[in-house]
Amino acid sequence: MQLTAVLANQMKISHFQSMRSLKQIIIGTTYRKVLKPVLFAQDPEKIHNRFIFIGHIMGKFRITRFINRLLFKYKNTMLEQTVFDIKFENPVGLSAGFDKDAQIIRILPEVGFGFMQVGSITFKPYQGNQRPRLYRLKKSQGIIVNYGLKNNGAKKIVKNLPRKPKHFLVSASVAKTNSRDTITTKDGIEDYAECLKILQKSKYFDFFTINISCPNAFGGEPFAEPKKLDRLLKKIHTLGIDKPIFLKMPINEKWSNSKLLIEVAIKNKIDGLIIGNLDKNRSNPQIKDQIPKHIKGGISGKPTWSITNELISKTYKNYGDKIKIIGVGGIFSAQDAYEKIKRGATLVQLITGMIFEGPQLIGEINRGLVELLKKDGYTNISDAIGANHSKHLG
Ligand SMILES: Cc1cc2nc3c(=O)[nH]c(=O)nc-3n(C[C@H](O)[C@H](O)[C@H](O)COP(=O)(O)O)c2cc1C
Numbered sequence: 060m061q062l063t064a065v066l067a068n069q070m071k072i073s074h075f076q077s078m079r080s081l082k083q084i085i086i087g088t089t090y091r092k093v094l095k096p097v098l099f100a101q102d103p104e105k106i107h108n109r110f111i112f113i114g115h116i117m118g119k120f121r122i123t124r125f126i127n128r129l130l131f132k133y134k135n136t137m138l139e140q141t142v143f144d145i146k147f148e149n150p151v152g153l154s155a156g157f158d159k160d161a162q163i164i165r166i167l168p169e170v171g172f173g174f175m176q177v178g179s180i181t182f183k184p185y186q187g188n189q190r191p192r193l194y195r196l197k198k199s200q201g202i203i204v205n206y207g208l209k210n211n212g213a214k215k216i217v218k219n220l221p222r223k224p225k226h227f228l229v230s231a232s233v234a235k236t237n238s239r240d241t242i243t244t245k246d247g248i249e250d251y252a253e254c255l256k257i258l259q260k261s262k263y264f265d266f267f268t269i270n271i272s273c274p275n276a277f278g279g280e281p282f283a284e285p286k287k288l289d290r291l292l293k294k295i296h297t298l299g300i301d302k303p304i305f306l307k308m309p310i311n312e313k314w315s316n317s318k319l320l321i322e323v324a325i326k327n328k329i330d331g332l333i334i335g336n337l338d339k340n341r342s343n344p345q346i347k348d349q350i351p352k353h354i355k356g357g358i359s360g361k362p363t364w365s366i367t368n369e370l371i372s373k374t375y376k377n378y379g380d381k382i383k384i385i386g387v388g389g390i391f392s393a394q395d396a397y398e399k400i401k402r403g404a405t406l407v408q409l410i411t412g413m414i415f416e417g418p419q420l421i422g423e424i425n426r427g428l429v430e431l432l433k434k435d436g437y438t439n440i441s442d443a444i445g446a447n448h449s450k451h452l453g
Contacts, residue, residue: 393427
């Protein structure tokens with residue numbers, strides 16, 4: 060009874076906005092009102108693993124892929140764009156950290172994603188930091204993440220890669236193995252390089268991301284220091300990788316240091332920046348939950364929203380003609396994705412919004428983006444990139 064009333068109300072509101080289809084309203088409301096309370100009462104890592112298992116099974120069969128496509132996918136040519144000679148069907152991607160071992164690639168295009176990022180993958184496997192490694196911030200709409208780069212390692216991941224879905228773009232996020240063995244700059248650089256060599260040899264990935272900003276790894280983030288980053292990127296340059304390379308940025312650095320990192324990236328011919336990673340600042344005013352002392356890790360979701368937005372704007376304003384941006388952090392709606400695009404992001408990625416709002420969110424964002432583009436008189440998503448700035452770049 061209550062759900063019916065909520066649905067009726069949602070439909071009334073959404074009819075005026077016409078941002079969501081009836082199907083999306085029904086699935087979304089059912090997820091938030093019925094499924095989410097049950098899921099959110101259970102251990103977050105257990106739920107994450109279960110979703111990966113279900114996604115893996117659904118991706119295996121034509122019929123389950125077809126059902127997912129019917130339920131979730133939204134397509135429109137206004138969302139298509141070619142970036143670095145790669146055609147993106149839509150600008151919404153799954154961010155790194157959800158599918159660490161490449162288990163759900165086959166279902167993701169059916170859910171509506173335009174691309175995804177596997178990993179972060181490291182050269183050697185790592186079983187992850189001590190539990191609890193995930194903690195929900197229900198009021199703040201975020202998650203505290205402390206996996207510490209848990210993954211099966213490059214060799215095993217490549218060995219088990221599924222058949223790649225047609226027209227779906229898969230990138231690999233590469234990080235330094237979380238271990239005492241990679242603590243020196245030299246060993247750290249070698250570790251990244253060995254990982255990249257394995258991934259490149261597989262010829263599976265459409266682009267790569269160098270993750271220098273995992274807040275939960277042994278030895279911190281040494282390559283968030285410009286000189287060390289320069290050494291790392293020079294080494295990567297020698298590998299002859301023929302695919303675009305992105306750099307995943309930390310979001311708690313002072314602008315003066317971020318600028319230096321970006322300049323090092325540009326100098327070393329990095330193609331794009333992912334802005335950005337998890338928030339390390341526990342005194343972030345967007346955090347409304349009490350966090351128990353024993354909970355360690357970086358924060359995702361809404362608490363990262365304005366920090367990443369500001370960094371995207373500054374980066375686009377200063378370097379938008381030299382480097383592309385993928386905007387990530389706290390995207391929970393089409394308006395959120397559009398805001399990051401208008402600030403200068405060419406593409407966007409998310410995880411936490413999908414966990415809080417439901418799997419229909421991807422189609423909802425894509426559909427909503429088309430409405431927002433039409434409202435602003437644009438004919439393609441690429442017209443809106445950087446529209447908030449007086450000067451349109453690149
Ligand atoms: C469960 C979880 C695991 C993550 N693991 C990684 C990771 O391995 N590598 C990485 O670059 N980012 C990782 N992240 C960060 C996300 O890719 C993203 O940058 C961040 O969560 C902000 O986006 P969101 O607010 O849409 O979640 C992780 C985030 C979450 C929620």
